[in-house]
Amino acid sequence: xxxxxxxxxxxxxxxIMFKEGIDAALIATNVNLIxxxxxxxxxxxxxxxxxxxxxxxxxxxxxxxxxxxPIRKPEQLPxxxxxxxxxxxxxxxxxxxxLSFNEYQRLSACxxxxxxxxxxxxxxxxxxxxxxxxxxxxFRRSAQAHAVAYSHIPQLFQExxxxxxxxxxxxxxxxQQGCLGIFRVFGQSMEIFMGSLLTGDNAQEASPxxxxxxxxxxxxxIPGGACGHTMQRGESVMVDMGGNFYGxxxxxSRVYSVGxxxxxxxxxxxxxxxIQQEVAEAAKPGVPCEELYQxxxxxxxxxxxxxxxxxxKQQAKFIGHGIGLEINEAPVLAPRIKQELEPGMxxxxxxxxxxxxxxxxGIENSxxxxxxxxxxxxxxxxxxxxxxG
Amino acid sequence: xxxxxxxxxxxxxxxIMFKEGIDAALIATNVNLIxxxxxxxxxxxxxxxxxxxxxxxxxxxxxxxxxxxPIRKPEQLPxxxxxxxxxxxxxxxxxxxxLSFNEYQRLSACxxxxxxxxxxxxxxxxxxxxxxxxxxxxFRRSAQAHAVAYSHIPQLFQExxxxxxxxxxxxxxxxQQGCLGIFRVFGQSMEIFMGSLLTGDNAQEASPxxxxxxxxxxxxxIPGGACGHTMQRGESVMVDMGGNFYGxxxxxSRVYSVGxxxxxxxxxxxxxxxIQQEVAEAAKPGVPCEELYQxxxxxxxxxxxxxxxxxxKQQAKFIGHGIGLEINEAPVLAPRIKQELEPGMxxxxxxxxxxxxxxxxGIENSxxxxxxxxxxxxxxxxxxxxxxG
Numbered sequence: 001x002x003x004x005x006x007x008x009x010x011x012x013x014x015x016i017m018f019k020e021g022i023d024a025a026l027i028a029t030n031v032n033l034i035x036x037x038x039x040x041x042x043x044x045x046x047x048x049x050x051x052x053x054x055x056x057x058x059x060x061x062x063x064x065x066x067x068x069x070p071i072r073k074p075e076q077l078p079x080x081x082x083x084x085x086x087x088x089x090x091x092x093x094x095x096x097x098x099l100s101f102n103e104y105q106r107l108s109a110c111x112x113x114x115x116x117x118x119x120x121x122x123x124x125x126x127x128x129x130x131x132x133x134x135x136x137x138x139f140r141r142s143a144q145a146h147a148v149a150y151s152h153i154p155q156l157f158q159e160x161x162x163x164x165x166x167x168x169x170x171x172x173x174x175x176q177q178g179c180l181g182i183f184r185v186f187g188q189s190m191e192i193f194m195g196s197l198l199t200g201d202n203a204q205e206a207s208p209x210x211x212x213x214x215x216x217x218x219x220x221x222i223p224g225g226a227c228g229h230t231m232q233r234g235e236s237v238m239v240d241m242g243g244n245f246y247g248x249x250x251x252x253s254r255v256y257s258v259g260x261x262x263x264x265x266x267x268x269x270x271x272x273x274x275i276q277q278e279v280a281e282a283a284k285p286g287v288p289c290e291e292l293y294q295x296x297x298x299x300x301x302x303x304x305x306x307x308x309x310x311x312x313k314q315q316a317k318f319i320g321h322g323i324g325l326e327i328n329e330a331p332v333l334a335p336r337i338k339q340e341l342e343p344g345m346x347x348x349x350x351x352x353x354x355x356x357x358x359x360x361x362g363i364e365n366s367x368x369x370x371x372x373x374x375x376x377x378x379x380x381x382x383x384x385x386x387x388x389g
Numbered sequence: 390x391x392x393x394x395x396x397x398x399x400x401x402x403x404x405i406m407f408k409e410g411i412d413a414a415l416i417a418t419n420v421n422l423i424x425x426x427x428x429x430x431x432x433x434x435x436x437x438x439x440x441x442x443x444x445x446x447x448x449x450x451x452x453x454x455x456x457x458x459p460i461r462k463p464e465q466l467p468x469x470x471x472x473x474x475x476x477x478x479x480x481x482x483x484x485x486x487x488l489s490f491n492e493y494q495r496l497s498a499c500x501x502x503x504x505x506x507x508x509x510x511x512x513x514x515x516x517x518x519x520x521x522x523x524x525x526x527x528f529r530r531s532a533q534a535h536a537v538a539y540s541h542i543p544q545l546f547q548e549x550x551x552x553x554x555x556x557x558x559x560x561x562x563x564x565q566q567g568c569l570g571i572f573r574v575f576g577q578s579m580e581i582f583m584g585s586l587l588t589g590d591n592a593q594e595a596s597p598x599x600x601x602x603x604x605x606x607x608x609x610x611i612p613g614g615a616c617g618h619t620m621q622r623g624e625s626v627m628v629d630m631g632g633n634f635y636g637x638x639x640x641x642s643r644v645y646s647v648g649x650x651x652x653x654x655x656x657x658x659x660x661x662x663x664i665q666q667e668v669a670e671a672a673k674p675g676v677p678c679e680e681l682y683q684x685x686x687x688x689x690x691x692x693x694x695x696x697x698x699x700x701x702k703q704q705a706k707f708i709g710h711g712i713g714l715e716i717n718e719a720p721v722l723a724p725r726i727k728q729e730l731e732p733g734m735x736x737x738x739x740x741x742x743x744x745x746x747x748x749x750x751g752i753e754n755s756x757x758x759x760x761x762x763x764x765x766x767x768x769x770x771x772x773x774x775x776x777x778g
Binding site for chain 1: 390418419423427428429430431432448449450451483485486487488489490491492493494507510554557560561564565567569570571573576577578580581582583595596597598599603607608609610611612635636702703714
């Protein structure tokens, strides 16, 4: 990755630090090291407001370059900063939502005269929520690969398959297109393998997470997704895999059917496509997220699908979420979220309806906010595709 | 899962809590909820020393049963405990190595009159390090499925494949045998997809993690494993996939070759098998981990492979690690680890050597400590299998 790209990102973080009177950040978690250094290392990126960033690296030990210094343990930080001619910070931010309590305490103790603040995660997430041109371009490449992988799905299906068997074939198709497999999530509560494939009533199974659609999964240790159900004629199938091809979590769902579905399923699907269109037409810089949610809620109410919108037994209260290095970034398109869209934000919009006895329908695409609207990144047919047809 | 199994586990934790004068635990992270409740939920398991555990659950909201109560936010805990007739704890432990700093602070603030201790992760890990009979049986089932998946590897290879292409086929074979895919790791620094497949000199590439063998991977955002190298005649291939079939991380590596390898590779492989045998013969309850490491180090030194044992450019300083719900549990077979083996511990033993120009050789099996020795769980041929033969 070009240094200029990394510097641009670091400066986005610095801008917010400056506004909040913070003079340095110590970045220690993988996702924020990828963001500010371009790759995972074991170590710390020290980001002062007024001087170039320094990487203090444990492993790989072979890593070297300007402003890269070896470190064995964080207690060396004061001495290493002095070696770099950098003063101890007055107000230092750490990643309070991401570092473990014990690790935070250990790092904090390395800066005895410093006011240590836990707002690092929030501030870096804010910086990350508006993507650089390079990041948007990377999303475009991911979206293309994601669409190619999905284009193989009709050929992967065989009648009599279980949802899990089809999921395994889709996972392989994703990997063959270059998907890295890893599904990065903010916070430690949600664990997901590569994504989910939901058929029939399994889509109604409530998740422990704040998901639109859950799925029982095959083991209580990793709930969600396919459950081993043999796919039946008249059931719908929703494929929602994480499109992490180059580090960025592109998000895209498409619906398939085993033979013909009841008319109500096509109506519900069309309702989701209409919501998508209405929200996409309204979305532009300056629009608060809650307004976009309300548009969707009003339309689904009018269409008579409110009781099965975003789940049945447990309904998720959002219609979209920011995406980036993690699947759940800012902004969130949900009630009471007054945050306004900004050019460069990238989000997934996923109006979905679950019909008992049939399964999930709806759509999910990834979108980038432009100067005066939004642009769809994930281009692929949006109608329900009959796997028997 | 049977309640008796869960009660046995909770009592193992209580035993240690009692010794350390702790009268309650609040368990909030997935892995420890799986351990103490049998499945992932969004919520808290409250474990008092002297009363049955209570589950306070946010999601799935449908979950109900004896001692299961709904909760919206942790601030309700004091009121809910009072409803249950439970006193506020005097000394409460939280998962200090696993909860984020901000989440820990929030939970801690819910217990204003209580001494809150960050030792929960350590104590639960200690309890988890000695497996129940049910857990050992689950490991046996995982080990069998793991071996079946590996038995297909020779048929999956085609000359001219890249290491990544073969990795994708092995991942699919693992999934087809029931592998859940998710690779659970203690601590948030290590992120791994399903495991690794390393060919030729890629095995020398240093990892940011404390791994025996790294691999470059295909993207800096998820280092490790296959790199897209076309596998060449005369190169070895090590398959090291996480065998998570039922929630437990069975660990097993096997070596394959593309045609014949130089004699030195077979010698190095035999050296690893000899180390495995020597360590397995010496391992029994009461033996300190460091002694087992030393046996391996001495033998590899005599055999002349010390400079390429457990890596070349970066050498890992361990030969084995506990396994369980996570891939990196206690005990660790490493220098200066005085912890003694106990019956019921399960660990992976992985003496490995990397030969420049050839690739990785060696072995990894999962073992359970019995009353008077150790027993191998992962049974499969251990010689280098020629993929062309």
